[in-house]
Amino acid sequence: MAELPLPELDPLSDRAVFRQIADHVREAIERGALHEGDKIPSEAQLMQHYGVARMTIRNALQVLQSEGLTVAEHGRGVFVRSRPPVRRLASDRFARRHRERGKAAFIVETEEAGGKPSVDSIKVSEAAAPSDVAERLELAGGEHVIVRSRRYLINGQPVETAVSYLPSSIAQGTQIEQPDSGPGGIYARLEELGFRLDRFVEEIRSRMPFREEVRALKLAPGVPVFHLIRTAYAADGRPVEVCDTVMSSDAYVLSYELPAR
């Protein structure tokens, strides 16, 4: 406490006490008096400094946590949140020239950035298509899809989950049904099967994660996710794959190039 000078409460203010306290700590972080990873004063210290009940302090800390500014560690303290290195996704990441190098985009990019990529939880199955997927794939009534799900990690830290859907009529009996989809990944296999890829459409949403997503991506409280749905189209205009991915917004900056045309 001695090290971090915090203002006193303003008894005349209309602003709730717990909000004033949250403001003080937030400002300390924003002006750089507290850095990433620094411990903020304990609940007991803050109670003493402000002369308020514990619940009032916890309310204030809760505000900061839901803003993604701090993380509490049970038994250790509350710390200013530090952000992982960010992965930038460029809009040419699915260009054929990359695919032809025989490695999946994720592996190449992560290694180039000096990280250790890995993929786990690979599962493949066949099932009825969820309705939004069926619509995007323009499936005739009830056609099944091959479902490939997996999780991507950088330096052991999960950053993204992905689920691909391909029409059974295309993928059944091919290497796409194997856990290891081979050099260049699904898109390379599709081209070998004669589906020359023409373009991708990505739809991006941002929202708070569901419970399972918090677990799968080890998300800190207050971190939203990108929800990205990519549809791959073959040269004849036929949609051949839908990939549904959820990414920690902490770990990604998406980048797209638009022609002015």
Added chain:
Amino acid sequence: MAELPLPELDPLSDRAVFRQIADHVREAIERGALHEGDKIPSEAQLMQHYGVARMTIRNALQVLQSEGLTVAEHGRGVFVRSRPPVRRLASDRFARRHRERGKAAFIVETEEAGGKPSVDSIKVSEAAAPSDVAERLELAGGEHVIVRSRRYLINGQPVETAVSYLPSSIAQGTQIEQPDSGPGGIYARLEELGFRLDRFVEEIRSRMPFREEVRALKLAPGVPVFHLIRTAYAADGRPVEVCDTVMSSDAYVLSYELPAR
């Protein structure tokens, strides 16, 4: 309460009571027993149903609120959050053919979607460029920029704030410095000035909003924002504008087309 059957607590579970309660309500929402805008049982009703203290109920409700599933209205109750109509941004939205129609992209698209677009808080000034803007605009040491900020609304509901930065050497003394930038907006003016636009690069981040952003966009608790930074490049490769926008993630789905090349 009578209308909404909620399970009992599992006294053997390791899961905290307030989390179990949050789970019950969340599941009711997810399975459709509660719809958008429905009122969930009051704190008093939940206390009675579960036989726990008020703080425990409030803790549970707080979880749902920070997940963006519910909104509390003082004196009325807690409601299942309803989402505003979504605006889809397609990657051709800055195509020249749209610009030539003489209206800004935002106005045209919103009207086509049956909404009433408006723009307010328009401010124009000249200032030193923030360092990230200076970098993107490749400004020589200390060159100033014209700063245009404004807020976009649909049916009176704010959905986006935007700040554009243009090198003073380009924009000074032009209509770009006027509050009304004229038909077709800034991009039309730039082309008249001889800067034929070639391409745009958009960088997208997602994060929880800052306090001022919550105010400016009237964001519900638990709603993240898109932070989008667009750089416009002229045909000679020179960056001529940077636009920094913050969008309610509730109100937008971004869509981009990528060539497989």
Added chain:
DNA sequence: AAGTGGTCTAGACCACTCT
């Protein structure tokens, strides 16, 4: 006036981390 959520107090016991 009755019902709702918003804020706050003053305790209690527990689980985890560090030394």
Added chain:
DNA sequence: GAGTGGTCTAGACCACTTT
């Protein structure tokens, strides 16, 4: 064992909305 955050109780008073 001391210090930390996690959970929970049982009250209180207030501000806002509805009837």
